[in-house]
Amino acid sequence: MSDDKLYIVLMGLPARGKSTLAVRLREAFHKDSIHTRIFNNGNLRRIYRPIKETSCAEFYSPNNPAAVALREKFACMNMERAKAYLRNSGQVAILDATNAGRRRREMIEEYLDDHPLFFIECVNDDDDIVPLSILEKTKLPEFAQLDSKTAEAEFLKRINYYKMIYVSLKVERNYVRLDSLQNNIIEEKHTDSIPLYARLRDYLVTDEVKNLFLIRHAQTAYNMEDRIGGDSGLTSKGREQAEALGQFFVKKKIAYIFTSSKLRTKRTAEAIAEKQDDCRIIALKEFDEINAGVCEGMTYAEIEKKMPHVFREREAHKYAYVYPEGESYATMKSRIEAGIKKSFFLNRRAENIMIVGHQAVNRLILSHFLYRRDVDVPYIYIPQDRFYHIVSTQNKKLFELKRYD
Numbered sequence: 001m002s003d004d005k006l007y008i009v010l011m012g013l014p015a016r017g018k019s020t021l022a023v024r025l026r027e028a029f030h031k032d033s034i035h036t037r038i039f040n041n042g043n044l045r046r047i048y049r050p051i052k053e054t055s056c057a058e059f060y061s062p063n064n065p066a067a068v069a070l071r072e073k074f075a076c077m078n079m080e081r082a083k084a085y086l087r088n089s090g091q092v093a094i095l096d097a098t099n100a101g102r103r104r105r106e107m108i109e110e111y112l113d114d115h116p117l118f119f120i121e122c123v124n125d126d127d128d129i130v131p132l133s134i135l136e137k138t139k140l141p142e143f144a145q146l147d148s149k150t151a152e153a154e155f156l157k158r159i160n161y162y163k164m165i166y167v168s169l170k171v172e173r174n175y176v177r178l179d180s181l182q183n184n185i186i187e188e189k190h191t192d193s194i195p196l197y198a199r200l201r202d203y204l205v206t207d208e209v210k211n212l213f214l215i216r217h218a219q220t221a222y223n224m225e226d227r228i229g230g231d232s233g234l235t236s237k238g239r240e241q242a243e244a245l246g247q248f249f250v251k252k253k254i255a256y257i258f259t260s261s262k263l264r265t266k267r268t269a270e271a272i273a274e275k276q277d278d279c280r281i282i283a284l285k286e287f288d289e290i291n292a293g294v295c296e297g298m299t300y301a302e303i304e305k306k307m308p309h310v311f312r313e314r315e316a317h318k319y320a321y322v323y324p325e326g327e328s329y330a331t332m333k334s335r336i337e338a339g340i341k342k343s344f345f346l347n348r349r350a351e352n353i354m355i356v357g358h359q360a361v362n363r364l365i366l367s368h369f370l371y372r373r374d375v376d377v378p379y380i381y382i383p384q385d386r387f388y389h390i391v392s393t394q395n396k397k398l399f400e401l402k403r404y405d
């Protein structure tokens with residue numbers, strides 16, 4: 001068996017991030033001049049069968065022998081193509097399909113026997129993200145002739161059909177079970193020596209971001225009075241800032257803007273989205289500002305006067321200090337990380353990602369990409385008249401504080 005070529009076989013239920021992972025891996029290998037091609041069964045299905053047939057859940061039923069045979073035929077076509085590719089100049093062939101049952105995987109193991117096989121199972125059962133991810137799927141051209149409710153119902157039914165035959169990776173010789181939301185490896189097994197394994201593993205666990213535009217919401221009445229927390233809207237200056245942001249980003253394609261659940265971030269995002277062709281705002285509670293507990297709505301001067309112990313303690317240990325009945329930077333960290341993972345998963349196909357957050361939130365998001373000692377995080381500069389542009393890939397790191405007016 002030659003050991004410099006590799007088949008990567010993806011597996012997982014629909015809407016779990018397989019195709020995005022395939023594209024990410026191909027891009028990463030291309031950067032290292034490794035010839036890589038994706039063989040996607042869905043693409044063949046869409047080319048050779050009418051959309052009316054393949055958007056319908058019955059096409060995926062394990063009890064529909066005609067459809068099972070057709071899907072098997074497309075899987076075989078891709079296996080043949082992948083084999084031919086590696087026989088020629090190809091180095092890595094990525095087979096992208098659900099490959100949910102052992103029967104299909106046995107077929108793959110039997111036919112693709114000339115180079116090592118490496119399976120990757122994409123697992124994601126997050127209750128917020130999976131439904132949003134399904135919603136995105138139903139907007140694909142494949143569902144264009146169905147109304148959104150029917151499309152969603154058909155897609156859910158399709159997933160349930162796959163669940164009927166789903167068997168997690170276990171007996172395969174080489175595999176990784178990946179939490180595709182967290183980019184964490186849940187389980188791994190190696191029997192053969194896998195070419196490119198070190199590179200591959202590193203790609204799987206890296207949070208890559210091509211362009212993150214990290215914006216702090218525009219000015220609010222509370223900001224003017226130096227009050228913390230609350231849920232105030234924008235001032236007239238704030239509205240002008242939000243419009244200037246919209247104008248600044250007019251030529252960039254922003255598919256999603258992630259905000260907190262607070263009015264000030266949503267209003268800022270709306271002014272930006274208004275100038276885009278097709279942009280959705282998704283509010284995540286994970287990006288809510290630090291909860292100041294009993295101090296919510298107070299000014300810093302009031303806290304110093306009425307609760308001097310709170311003021312002093314926080315000054316002394318700002319990162320770790322937990323507001324009475326509220327939060328600290330340290331306790332917020334895990335929900336901010338969860339927000340980053342969720343937004344990146346949903347935005348995974350796009351070049352640009354935008355988050356409109358708050359002062360403490362943006363400090364923690366920045367520190368996820370840019371190393372800072374914990375004690376320095378609560379002092380990162382987060383102005384309202386500028387935004388951070390962040391690029392963080394294996395080959396490039398960029399942090400730029402830019403004006404938008």
Ligand code: F6P
Pocket residue numbers: 223226227228229230289290292358359360378
């Ligand atoms: O002042 C605006 C604000 O977003 C408050 O709502 C929040 O409590 C504060 O910034 C966080 O910044 P710091 O940790 O510096 O008090």
